[in-house]
Amino acid sequence: MQEIELKFQIPPAARALLAEALRDATSTSTRLRARYFDTDDRLLARAAFALRLRQEGEGWVQTLKGRGDGLMVRLEHNAPLGTASGDEAPALSLERHAGTPAGVALIALLARAGRTPADLALQFSTDITRTHAEVQAEGAVVELALDVGQIEGGGQTLPVWEIEFELVSGPAEGLLSLAYLWTEAFGLWLDVRSKAERGDRLARGVTQGEVPAPVSVDAGQPWPRQVAAALAPVLALVGEVAEELASPAQRVALAQALGTLAATLRAGVLVQPQAVGAADTVSALAGLVFDTAIWRRAGTQALWFNLLEWSLPGVG
Known part of the structure; x- marks a missing residue:
């Protein structure tokens, strides 16, 4: 199931x-x-x-x-x-x-x-x-x-x-x-x-999670799968930042994951014309990983919804 x-x-x-x-x-x-x-x-x-x-x-x-x-x-x-x-x-x-x-x-x-x-x-x-x-x-x-x-x-x-x-x-x-x-x-x-x-x-008496390993996106996969692969490590980290729990290393990892996501989105312009605009927004967010409030704002949540929809099978 x-x-x-x-x-x-x-x-x-x-x-x-x-x-x-x-x-x-x-x-x-x-x-x-x-x-x-x-x-x-x-x-x-x-x-x-x-x-x-x-x-x-x-x-x-x-x-x-x-x-x-x-x-x-x-x-x-x-x-x-x-x-x-x-x-x-x-x-x-x-x-x-x-x-x-x-x-x-x-x-x-x-x-x-x-x-x-x-x-x-x-x-x-x-x-x-x-x-x-x-x-x-x-x-x-x-x-x-x-x-x-x-x-x-x-x-x-x-x-x-x-x-x-x-x-x-x-x-x-x-x-x-x-x-x-x-x-x-x-x-x-x-x-x-x-x-x-x-x-x-x-249970372990810690507040911060681990730093995820960098993700390699397979360009041979259908574009929705590429978006899903690039988006997963981003979403794994944004909750930490929004709750003010992220370590400096996690914030750096988030910036790197956002860079990978932006590149993946730009590669899909023929599948989804709006992907370029989303990629620009993602790139801008990569420079704001030490800004806690931005990750709770309505505009950021709207971006995640767009990307989640594009990651569904059958897009494009």
């Missing part, structure tokens, strides 16, 4: 209004308490996997998520485990994901590292109230999920207040259109960092 979603941080001034707007969309609320597992040396986190047991209402679900395209798509497999017995979590078992793309990828990862499922241990937990509703947009059905709560790990807590837009059915363009309307209305800013990434840092 591939999950197509976008996640955004919500400015404090807009939180009450956004919550009210979601309640008007015939929403329901669910308390989600989750426990995340990894090896002591963070093998899963370093490979962008997340493995959790989550209590949803009266039942438990074991979920494995893996890296997708780094933009909107992630591998995911959910294994419902039935009714919970109090607060006691069921035992973890990777057999529940056997034969799925995510499960196969995780077993291969453990094998390459000489590790076994027995090396997996609880690292951090989350306690989230999710208010969610399904909305129709341009031929698509999209689930909106407002997550409010906290992440706990390493003796510390981190507040969570974010909203996700997940494609239930129909074209991804419908998800992008709906998410853009809410972004304009409430000043949202795109953040591809997962709760698992943030929880892993909390």
Whole structure:
């Protein structure tokens, strides 16, 4: 299963209004308490996997998520485990994901590292109230999920207040259109960092993520794939800058990734005539990596939406 979603941080001034707007969309609320597992040396986190047991209402679900395209798509497999017995979590078992793309990828990862499922241990937990509703947009059905709560790990807590837009059915363009309307209305800013990434840092007592390796874009691929490849490392870093957590090395890496993205966009002028203008904007942003506010502005969010749409298969 591939999950197509976008996640955004919500400015404090807009939180009450956004919550009210979601309640008007015939929403329901669910308390989600989750426990995340990894090896002591963070093998899963370093490979962008997340493995959790989550209590949803009266039942438990074991979920494995893996890296997708780094933009909107992630591998995911959910294994419902039935009714919970109090607060006691069921035992973890990777057999529940056997034969799925995510499960196969995780077993291969453990094998390459000489590790076994027995090396997996609880690292951090989350306690989230999710208010969610399904909305129709341009031929698509999209689930909106407002997550409010906290992440706990390493003796510390981190507040969570974010909203996700997940494609239930129909074209991804419908998800992008709906998410853009809410972004304009409430000043949202795109953040591809997962709760698992943030929880892993909390458990380790660090605030900054790692510097991603430079990306080489294959010019032989279709242009939308080139855009996706060049955009992924940019989006991986802009959340850090917007939240004022980025290290100088991360900001330099962001400038370099923006340069690669600009070159990729200019190469696609025959596919998308507006790409040259977007490339100029991206180049200008490369000189503003030490400016925190620019990464939360509406114009920057509009740019990401354009690039995400151009990265979809079938463009051009």
